[in-house]
Amino acid sequence: xxxxxxxxxxxxxxxxxxxxxxxxxxxxxxxxxxxxxxxxxxxxxxxxxxxxxxxxxxxxxxxxxxxxxxxxxxxxxxxxxxxxxxxxxxxxxxxxxxxxxxxxxxxxxxxxxxxxxxxxxxxxxxxxxxxxxxxxxxxxxxxxxxxxxxxxxxxxxxxxxxxxxxxxxxxxxxxxxxxxxxxxxxxxxxxxxxxxxxxxxxxxxxxxxxxxxxxxxxx
Numbered sequence: 772x773x774x775x776x777x778x779x780x781x782x783x784x785x786x787x788x789x790x791x792x793x794x795x796x797x798x799x800x801x802x803x804x805x806x807x808x809x810x811x812x813x814x815x816x817x818x819x820x821x822x823x824x825x826x827x828x829x830x831x832x833x834x835x836x837x838x839x840x841x842x843x844x845x846x847x848x849x850x851x852x853x854x855x856x857x858x859x860x861x862x863x864x865x866x867x868x869x870x871x872x873x874x875x876x877x878x879x880x881x882x883x884x885x886x887x888x889x890x891x892x893x894x895x896x897x898x899x900x901x902x903x904x905x906x907x908x909x910x911x912x913x914x915x916x917x918x919x920x921x922x923x924x925x926x927x928x929x930x931x932x933x934x935x936x937x938x939x940x941x942x943x944x945x946x947x948x949x950x951x952x953x954x955x956x957x958x959x960x961x962x963x964x965x966x967x968x969x970x971x972x973x974x975x976x977x978x979x980x981x982x983x984x985x986x987x988x989x990x
Contacts, residue, residue: 774802779926784936791874791940800865808905810859816852822895832888893927
């Protein structure tokens with residue numbers, strides 16, 4: 772019966788995909804003599820947020836996610852990032868494949884807030900694998916075996932490839948999802964002001980709010 776080990780060796784932004792995509796270099800090794808016909812691989816990826824150091828700038832940018840720094844002992848915990856899957860083609864011994872991970876830039880998603888909040892360093896990830904192995908034993912024939920649930924791999928993803936990927940797909944841009952009623956109010960404001968861009972509407976609202984605060988302080 773196959774005895775697979777899985778290891779992440781690197782990561783890179785995939786160019787020219789339909790949407791933002793990170794490719795993780797996954798090495799799959801079989802300790803046994805069997806010929807692996809195919810592996811239908813599933814993977815759940817978790818962010819082990821407590822396994823890295825945070826500086827004051829990180830703490831400020833992540834306050835929306837974890838709260839005040841003095842509470843991080845209770846709020847800083849492992850988060851589910853995403854789930855993905857891939858098909859590993861046939862091999863004997865070991866092979867290197869790309870594990871594709873679709874990414875979003877929606878700032879309502881906790882993982883996006885976390886990635887964007889980090890200036891540099893790396894992101895501690897845990898890849899938890901499951902799936903099915905189709906293999907050919909030495910006696911011949913085709914057999915099927917499940918991948919044990921304890922198969923996992925640790926990897927520290929540098930922040931830079933994620934930021935480069937988002938800049939590649941959304942240059943100098945960010946996505947913000949709004950409730951429909953809030954969007955309608957904002958749209959009516961845009962029409963009333965006669966401004967050509969959403970940026971101009973938001974800048975006008977921010978400047979107006981800042982001026983109100985300054986006037987309140989003077990009063």
